[in-house]
Amino acid sequence: MSASSLAGRTQSTFSAPPWRERAEEALIPPLVALLVALICGDLLILSYGQSPASVYRLLLEGTWGNAYGFGQVLYKATTLAFTGLAVSFGLRAGLFNIGAESQLAAGGFAAALAGLALPAGTPLIFALLLCMIAAGLAGGVVGSVPAYLKTRFGAHEVIVTIMLNFIVLALLNWFIAGHLHVPETLHTPEIHAGVLPRLADIDPRFHGSAANLALIVAALVAVVVWFYLFRARGGYELRAVGLQPPAAEYGGISVNRVWMRALTFSGVIAGMGGINYVLGYKHYYEDGFASGAGFLGIAVALVGRNHPFGVIIAAFFFATLSQGGLAIHAFVPKQMMDVLQGVVIIAVATAVPEVRRILRGARGRTDA
Amino acid sequence: MNQREGGRGTGEEGDQSEFRAPQLPSSLFPLPAARRPPPAIRMDGIDKSFGAIRANRGASLEVLPGEIHALVGENGAGKSTLMRILGGLMKPDAGNVEVNGRDVTGWSTNEAIAAGIGIVHQHFMLVPTLSVAENLVLGCEPKTRGIVLDYKRAADDVRKLSNETGLVIAPERLISDLSVGEAQRVEILKVLFRGARILVLDEPTAVLSPPEVRELWTVLRRLRDNGATIVLITHRLDEVVELSDTITVMRAGQTVERIKTSNTTPAEIARLMVGREVSLSAGKRVQPSGRAGGPQSDKGLEVRNLSVTGSRGIRVIDGVSFSVKPGEILGIAGVEGNGQTELIEALAGLRSVLAGDILIDGIDITRRSVARRHDAGLSHIPEDRHRRGLILEYTVANNLILGVQKYFSSNGIIDRGRVMENAMREITSFDIRPPNPLLAARALSGGNQQKVVVAREMGRGFSVLLASQPTRGVDVGAIEFIHQQLLNARTQGKGILLVSAELNEVLALSDRIAVMYRGKFATVMPAADASEEVLGEYMIGTKKGSAA
Numbered sequence: 001m002s003a004s005s006l007a008g009r010t011q012s013t014f015s016a017p018p019w020r021e022r023a024e025e026a027l028i029p030p031l032v033a034l035l036v037a038l039i040c041g042d043l044l045i046l047s048y049g050q051s052p053a054s055v056y057r058l059l060l061e062g063t064w065g066n067a068y069g070f071g072q073v074l075y076k077a078t079t080l081a082f083t084g085l086a087v088s089f090g091l092r093a094g095l096f097n098i099g100a101e102s103q104l105a106a107g108g109f110a111a112a113l114a115g116l117a118l119p120a121g122t123p124l125i126f127a128l129l130l131c132m133i134a135a136g137l138a139g140g141v142v143g144s145v146p147a148y149l150k151t152r153f154g155a156h157e158v159i160v161t162i163m164l165n166f167i168v169l170a171l172l173n174w175f176i177a178g179h180l181h182v183p184e185t186l187h188t189p190e191i192h193a194g195v196l197p198r199l200a201d202i203d204p205r206f207h208g209s210a211a212n213l214a215l216i217v218a219a220l221v222a223v224v225v226w227f228y229l230f231r232a233r234g235g236y237e238l239r240a241v242g243l244q245p246p247a248a249e250y251g252g253i254s255v256n257r258v259w260m261r262a263l264t265f266s267g268v269i270a271g272m273g274g275i276n277y278v279l280g281y282k283h284y285y286e287d288g289f290a291s292g293a294g295f296l297g298i299a300v301a302l303v304g305r306n307h308p309f310g311v312i313i314a315a316f317f318f319a320t321l322s323q324g325g326l327a328i329h330a331f332v333p334k335q336m337m338d339v340l341q342g343v344v345i346i347a348v349a350t351a352v353p354e355v356r357r358i359l360r361g362a363r364g365r366t367d368a
Numbered sequence: 369m370n371q372r373e374g375g376r377g378t379g380e381e382g383d384q385s386e387f388r389a390p391q392l393p394s395s396l397f398p399l400p401a402a403r404r405p406p407p408a409i410r411m412d413g414i415d416k417s418f419g420a421i422r423a424n425r426g427a428s429l430e431v432l433p434g435e436i437h438a439l440v441g442e443n444g445a446g447k448s449t450l451m452r453i454l455g456g457l458m459k460p461d462a463g464n465v466e467v468n469g470r471d472v473t474g475w476s477t478n479e480a481i482a483a484g485i486g487i488v489h490q491h492f493m494l495v496p497t498l499s500v501a502e503n504l505v506l507g508c509e510p511k512t513r514g515i516v517l518d519y520k521r522a523a524d525d526v527r528k529l530s531n532e533t534g535l536v537i538a539p540e541r542l543i544s545d546l547s548v549g550e551a552q553r554v555e556i557l558k559v560l561f562r563g564a565r566i567l568v569l570d571e572p573t574a575v576l577s578p579p580e581v582r583e584l585w586t587v588l589r590r591l592r593d594n595g596a597t598i599v600l601i602t603h604r605l606d607e608v609v610e611l612s613d614t615i616t617v618m619r620a621g622q623t624v625e626r627i628k629t630s631n632t633t634p635a636e637i638a639r640l641m642v643g644r645e646v647s648l649s650a651g652k653r654v655q656p657s658g659r660a661g662g663p664q665s666d667k668g669l670e671v672r673n674l675s676v677t678g679s680r681g682i683r684v685i686d687g688v689s690f691s692v693k694p695g696e697i698l699g700i701a702g703v704e705g706n707g708q709t710e711l712i713e714a715l716a717g718l719r720s721v722l723a724g725d726i727l728i729d730g731i732d733i734t735r736r737s738v739a740r741r742h743d744a745g746l747s748h749i750p751e752d753r754h755r756r757g758l759i760l761e762y763t764v765a766n767n768l769i770l771g772v773q774k775y776f777s778s779n780g781i782i783d784r785g786r787v788m789e790n791a792m793r794e795i796t797s798f799d800i801r802p803p804n805p806l807l808a809a810r811a812l813s814g815g816n817q818q819k820v821v822v823a824r825e826m827g828r829g830f831s832v833l834l835a836s837q838p839t840r841g842v843d844v845g846a847i848e849f850i851h852q853q854l855l856n857a858r859t860q861g862k863g864i865l866l867v868s869a870e871l872n873e874v875l876a877l878s879d880r881i882a883v884m885y886r887g888k889f890a891t892v893m894p895a896a897d898a899s900e901e902v903l904g905e906y907m908i909g910t911k912k913g914s915a916a
Contacts, residue, residue: 231784233777236766243761249718250748250756251771252739 025359026310029352030303036347041340048332055328062327063320069327071199071209075281076319077312078211079104081218082273083297084304084311085225086139086266090157091306092229093262094242099146099161100270101294102168103139107271108278109172110138112285115191115278127193131279132217132272139271140264142168147263151256157263165294176287187286196280212280219312221269226308238262270294299345305352317344406469408433408566408597409454414463416449421802423449424460425621431566431614433468436588436598438608438629441618441641442843444801444813447601450618451568455487456480467566486564488555490571490814490841491754494543500554501526501539504561529561534587547705549580549869556587567591568599571814571841573607580703585611605634605844606872617641642845667729668693668863669715669832674724676707676714683722684710686887692832692863697854699878699895700867701903707887708867709751712836715865716748717741718756728832742771747830749821751837751867757821758809765791765805768824775828794823799849815842822850832863839873851877871900885909 042052063069083100090097097103114134118127146160173186180188199211229235240248241258249255277289300318304311318341325337409431416424424446431437441447452458454465456477464473467483475483494503501523510518510525526539535553543551552572559567569588573581588598588611602608608615609629617625617640625640669692678684684707692698702708713719715726717738726734728744736744750756758767768791769776776787791805798819800812809817822838835854839847854877858864868874874881875898882892883906890906905911 231781233773233780233782236773236782240759240762240770244755244759246755247757247759247770249738250716250750251759251773252737252742254737254739 025356026305026307028359029355030305030348032355033303033344033347033351036351037340037344040343040347041336044336044339045332048336050331055331058328058331059320059324063323067203067205068207068209069323071206071211072323073316073319074199074211074215075209075276076322077315078215078218078276078280079273079293080296080300080315080318081215081222081312082276083270083294084300084315085218085221085308086268086270086273087297088301088304088306088308088311089225089229089269090262090266091301092235092242093238093258094245095150095259095263095266096158097143097146097161097263097266097270098158098298099142099164099168099267099294100273100297101290101292102165103142103267103270104273104290104294105172106138106142106168106274107135108274108289109175109285110271111135111194111274111278112188112191115194115283116188118191118193120192122193124194128196128279131191131194132275135274135278136268136272139274140268142271143267144260144264147260150263151260173287176285182284185286186288187282187284190283191278194279195283196275198280210281212276214276214280217272217275221272222308222312225269229308234261270297296341299341299348302345303348405433406466407431408468409599410466411450411454412463412466414450414453414465415461416446416453416458417461422621424453424463426463426623427618427621428623429616430626431597431599433597434592434595435613436592436600436611438600438602438612438615439618440602440605440608440615440637442815442845444816445618445641445843446621447618448570448813451487451570451599451601454480454568455485481562481564484563484565485568486559486562486566487568488552488559488570488572492551492555494551494554494558496542496544498543499539500537500541500543500546500557503543503554504529504539504558508562526557526561529557533557533560534583534590547709549704553580556584560591565595566597566599568601570601572600573602573604581607604870605637608637609634619643638844641843668696669865670725670727670730671715672725672727674711674714674726675722676710676719677722678710684887685714687724688887688889689724690882690889690892692865694831694861694863695858696880697858697864697866697878699874699881700865700884701871701874701881701907702884702890703907704869706884708836708884710887711884712748712751712834712865712867715834716746716750738771739774745829745831746834747825747828747832748834749825749836749838751840753814753817753821758817760810761808763806764795764800764809764812764820767809767820768794768805768827770824772824772828790827794820794827797827798823815846818842818850819846822853826853826857830862832865833857834865834867836867837869838866839868839870871903874903875900883907885912 041056045052045055061069063073083104086100086103087097111131111134114131115127118130142164145164146155146157149155149160150157176186176188182189196212196214198206198209199213200206200209227235229239237248237251237253238258238261240251240253241255241262245255248258273293274285278285282289296318300311300314303317304314321337321341321344325334328334328336407430409429411427411429414424414427415422423444427446427450429439429450439447439450449458453460454467456475456479459474464471465475466472467485472479472483495506498506501519502517504526505517505522510521523539526537529535530537530539533556535557537546537550537553537557541550543554546554556569556572572584588600592598600608600612609632612629615625615627615629615632615637616623617627617637619641627637671691672689674685674688675683676685686707688711690698700708700711710719714721717733717736721734724734725732728741728746731744733741733744733746754760759770762770765787769782769787773782776783776790788805794800795803795805800816800819800823802812809820812820818839818841825833833854838854839850842850851873854864854866866874866877875895878895880892881895881898881903883890883903885906886909890909890912893902
């Protein structure tokens with residue numbers, strides 16, 4: 001049998017592990033984790049003397065149940081998608097980027113600067129592109145610092161990115177407070193060009209919600225990341241480094257170069273997340289706008305299992321929790337949602353590997 | 369912990385000669401003469417499936433107490449599965465398991481360990497940042513005042529066990545500083561330390577040098593004479609015949625034969641394993657062609673005055689010069705840890721060179737990256753397929769392009785059609801089983817994993833091949849095949865540098881043989897002048913020659 005006819009047979013005859021098994025392994029563990037989190041949520045709600053069913057109904061009505069709530073979920077999910085993709089991109093190369101928070105802020109700041117520098121009336125596409133490039137560049141610059149320090153001196157990226165968060169956020173604060181703020185506020189003037197249309201401009205039902213076309217950019221970035229990771233040679237090499245650095249090195253892949261690339265582009269992706277707030281929502285940079293979205297990106301990447309499309313789903317999930325917290329505020333404190341987020345993260349970190357082990361055990365496969 | 373009742377590890381000085389005193393039921397409770405003691409292990413009608421793959425189909429095994437029992441079979445014959453069931457790592461789908469007459473079907477690993485079953489795995493399970501002693505006492509650490517690890521006592525216990533068994537190793541050394549052979553010794557010590565009386569050794573000699581193998585044999589015989597029961601999984605039939613009392617042969621998940629070793633021959637065992645006649649020695653030697661025309665110094669691999677420093681600044685390769693001509697196999701023998709690993713890594717571009725030159729076909733590659741050495745015609749079968757040779761989570765198809773990924777992509781995009789085509793071709797020509805290009809490399813047996821590495825490295829254009837332990841942990845059928853591939857490549861005018869812990873392999877395949885001792889070539893001789901005895905003396909340093 002010739003090789004090509006065999007190759008033609010491949011897709012149909014061999015699909016191992018079969019589709020169903022793969023889907024089960026991808027879906028069941030996070031669902032179990034979710035179940036665990038929900039049970040914990042039930043107990044919390046009960047402890048406030050409320051009925052879990054009605055609180056959850058309220059949560060769903062306030063998020064996916066009406067256009068405004070859904071728009072808010074979309075808006076929050078957009079930023080989380082950027083930071084989640086950023087963190088997962090680094091993780092695929094075996095690197096923990098804790099710096100998405102400051103990369104996001106730097107990206108937003110750069111987008112605002114670009115929007116301020118451009119004259120009013122600059123063609124929209126042109127202005128948008130420039131602002132996005134500025135955002136990506138700024139994030140990339142912040143991301144390249146730990147990348148350089150790691151590959152050149154062996155400094156651990158976790159330490160460096162954490163410390164850079166303090167440095168970058170403090171610098172931005174100083175810059176805004178000292179030089180660029182509108183009096184009595186901590187934000188820049190409004191940008192002249194590069195304003196992203198809101199969803200409400202297209203469909204009035206979204207009126208009042210912050211959702212804007214940055215979500216399309218986020219979806220595009222997810223597709224590009226997926227394509228790079230799973231179809232491009234660079235992604236083959238990046239994942240190889242993440243899985244087994246000695247084997248990658250043996251395969252002629254420069255581990256340092258891949259690390260440099262992975263952390264820098266992780267920063268670029270996080271930085272681009274800044275456009276959601278600056279170009280799409282407020283049209284200015286405000287100190288502290290990131291407010292934890294960078295850190296939550298770590299949880300999003302974890303729950304999304306470092307798969308670009310999983311990250312998108314996880315981003316929606318966390319956005320729902322966050323928005324839902326506002327909807328149920330009248331009955332239980334919205335901090336309950338923060339607690340629930342924490343529970344979800346812990347549940348995923350513990351239940352997912354455990355459930356997968358049980359699934360595989362049931363099929364008689366071992367990880368060894 | 370009651371399994372440490374042997375007087376060792378508790379600090380009391382036991383009689384040194386009484387290591388692992390016989391503790392068979394018969395010696396404790398004299399049985400009527402008519403009743404023999406129950407078999408140490410009895411496994412019957414074992415079924416175990418993994419999805420569509422049936423690893424065991426009614427397999428059986430009977431091991432008598434106090435014997436060395438060899439379990440042989442090709443890769444994927446189901447030996448490891450059977451032993452995992454015995455060790456409690458898996459539960460059988462059907463069949464029962466008895467240990468010392470007690471039905472223990474489906475027990476847990478802890479129960480197996482408590483019952484004195486110790487499995488020495490092929491792949492090491494040691495903590496690299498801890499010392500030998502710390503690894504051994506892990507889980508049952510001696511403590512002073514119940515809190516602080518009594519390191520001195522741990523080290524003393526280990527040293528004592530080490531002396532008793534002849535498995536010599538300094539307890540203070542870090543695992544990460546040990547050679548593969550030394551780490552293996554620690555693995556064996558570890559199960560003994562836990563009080564194992566039924567020892568299962570999975571390919572224990574795959575990483576040992578001939579003197580180390582002989583030491584191990586002495587150790588195993590001594591353990592047996594003291595009442596231990598030993599199950600030896602191995603591919604090396606000479607070992608089976610030399611050491612075992614009884615042999616169980618498995619093929620395709622079934623037990624095909626249980627024979628007394630004294631009643632059989634290696635050829636018969638090989639036939640039972642494979643199900644057909646197998647040639648046990650590498651094929652007839654073909655005289656290398658075109659070497660009469662004088663030295664072709666610009667061809668093949670040339671190494672001049674190569675020096676390399678090791679991980680702790682010691683010079684592990686010290687001014688080595690040699691060449692491998694096209695159509696030649698240069699074999700390197702030597703006890704593990706004399707610089708072979710570092711030599712290959714330096715040649716492959718994975719370790720920086722202190723001084724000297726490396727040339728391939730006359731091109732200086734000393735300062736080139738791994739990828740650019742590939743381009744210059746270098747191919748490399750690494751000694752450790754799990755660390756370097758394969759990305760275990762990647763599919764077989766993706767592993768078959770590791771290192772040549774740029775030839776399987778255009779404009780930075782991987783051409784998946786060609787990757788798949790290449791995979792099907794290599795799977796067919798190298799008989800990689802199961803023949804599924806989308807399976808993760810991790811799911812393959814050791815022998816088939818090695819075939820993936822060999823297929824990749826020999827399937828592409830190259831002029832010089834570095835073959836490091838090319839048949840480690842591979843069954844006879846596959847060894848025969850890989851040897852044939854090496855010989856074919858040689859006939860086609862490729863230069864091959866072969867490093868192997870198997871002296872037989874080096875002797876059978878090489879045109880010239882070099883012996884490495886302490887970072888230098890102790891000798892280089894034509895294969896015709898070499899024998900196991902001659903090489904052995906250079907290997908242990910009793911004889912020193914001038915490197916030719």
